[in-house]
Amino acid sequence: MRVIYLLIILLISLQSYSIYAQQNHPLAKLWGINDTEVLEWLDAEKYLIMIDGILNLILKQDNFISGFGGTYIDIFANWLVVNTVDDSKIGELLALTQINPYKESLHFEIVTNSMNKLNDYFRTIKLIADNYKPRGALIYPDMGFNNIVIYFFDSHINNTEFINAVEPFNPKIIYADNLIHKI
Known part of the structure; x- marks a missing residue:
């Protein structure tokens, strides 16, 4: 029984140990x-x-x-x-x-795109996505790019019709598997 109490105390004390005292903190690495x-x-x-x-x-x-x-x-x-x-x-x-x-x-x-323009583009691209139902796609406004981003998780899935339909809005298209190969 004492062993269990000692283990519980040890676990509690380890949990309260500051993560900032660790070497190679994840945020420090990032x-x-x-x-x-x-x-x-x-x-x-x-x-x-x-x-x-x-x-x-x-x-x-x-x-x-x-x-x-x-x-x-x-x-x-x-x-x-x-x-x-x-x-x-x-x-x-x-x-x-x-x-x-x-x-x-x-x-x-x-930049070229105002928040009004980005909001309008995002709403319109969302409506187009509802019609074409692209697979493996994440659509979001990105302030760093000052654009709407369409992030595809797999470049092998054919979403050509959807991409052609949103082309007038000039979204930033990113393929995850292309990023993985670059790393």
């Missing part, structure tokens, strides 16, 4: 940093997520939605990338009291 820097990078990411939350509420407003194409966090550069269709709106955005304190954390990228 980000290419030292294990000791993981907490600092997580704090930086939380900060950028907080700014993104504030910014996205503003960008959804009528006077901004057609001038911007969404946001994404670039943890390596430690900034929030703001996809910008109409660069004349940048000054107006930075002048807002909610945004001004965070302007040093923002990086503006000139």
Whole structure:
């Protein structure tokens, strides 16, 4: 019985052992940093997520939605990338009291697709997908590409009719098995 109690205590103490004390923490590997820097990078990411939350509420407003194409966090550069269709709106955005304190954390990228356009393209491509029923496909808006992405899990499945039907919307097409061969 004592052995069982000792094993339970040992297991509980191992569970409470900090994952940050491990060598080769998964996030450290992913980000290419030292294990000791993981907490600092997580704090930086939380900060950028907080700014993104504030910014996205503003960008959804009528006077901004057609001038911007969404946001994404670039943890390596430690900034929030703001996809910008109409660069004349940048000054107006930075002048807002909610945004001004965070302007040093923002990086503006000139892009072609606004959030309105991406939302319209996504809805339309979804309707086309409902008709053609592509197999092994994942469809999503990607702010890094400033485009709709159609991710196919297997390039051997014939989805040519669907791809031809969505061609006017110029989505980014990615095949998973092609990515695997490149790695």
